[in-house]
Amino acid sequence: SQELEQSPQSLIVQEGKNLTINCTSSKTLYGLYWYKQKYGEGLIFLMMLQKGGEEKSHEKITAKLDEKKQQSSLHITASQPSHAGIYLCGADISEYGNKLVFGAGTILRVKS
Amino acid sequence: SQTIHQWPATLVQPVGSPLSLECTVEGTSNPNLYWYRQAAGRGLQLLFYSVGIGQISSEVPQNLSASRPQDRQFILSSKKLLLSDSGFYLCAWSRMGRQPQHFGDGTRLSIL
Known part of the structure; x- marks a missing residue:
């Protein structure tokens, strides 16, 4: 979606290294959702951010929302092979909260 | 707990044949219910x-x-x-309001 730009498109990191994925919206963000997908499977919900400056963590994954910049980042600390997959951000840009637009995704490979 | 079922997992159909995917x-x-299509290397496109019950919103003109x-x-x-209908189709549900969407395992549709 042109409304939601995700970068980088792909990423190869050495196991144990940190990495960051960014998601930028061209429209007002009412909410930002991060998902992980393994190829050929459904999306697994990771985290939801709704307020400017909000930060959430789950295990070694941290997501932040910069409401002013209309941007979110997903940071993985000490990456592991289990982190490999496709990460997608989804943005709630509607007033009514009924639907999301998604970024094209970031393919993450972790080399052991 | 909530679960979402989507079938079939894979489907190969000839051009001009009918289609029915169930979720x-x-x-x-x-729940709010959603159908998405994911083309190779691209993000999710919201279809409906x-x-x-009986309330359907269409996001893109299509077949x-x-x-x-x-x-x-x-x-x-x-x-x-x-x-052009080939792709990976995903069904999702969410509670009303600004809530995360939860996805099924998807259907891989190939048109010959």
């Missing part, structure tokens, strides 16, 4: 969403239609498939 949700009532005959059942259909 059901268990463990919740009056529904906030209640497909959706129906919601029961509260927790969502069906994606086509009378005559086109080659």
Whole structure:
């Protein structure tokens, strides 16, 4: 979606290294959702951010929302092979909260 | 707990044949329901969403239609498939309001 730009498109990191994925919206963000997908499977919900400056963590994954910049980042600390997959951000840009637009995704490979 | 079932997992259909993909949700009532298509290397495109029985919103003009005959059942259909209908179809549900969407395992549709 042109409304939601995700970068980088792909990423190869050495196991144990940190990495960051960014998601930028061209429209007002009412909410930002991060998902992980393994190829050929459904999306697994990771985290939801709704307020400017909000930060959430789950295990070694941290997501932040910069409401002013209309941007979110997903940071993985000490990456592991289990982190490999496709990460997608989804943005709630509607007033009514009924639907999301998604970024094209970031393919993450972790080399052991 | 809530679960979402989507079938079939894979489908190979000839051009011009009809299509019916089914999605059901268990463990919740009056969910919002969604159909997405994911093309290779691209993000998710919202096709249809529904906030209640018989209420369908179409996001893009296309060869497909959706129906919601029961509260927790969502069906994606086509009378005559086109080659361009190939892709990975995902069903999702959410509670009302700004809530995360939860996805099924997807259907890989190949048109020959």
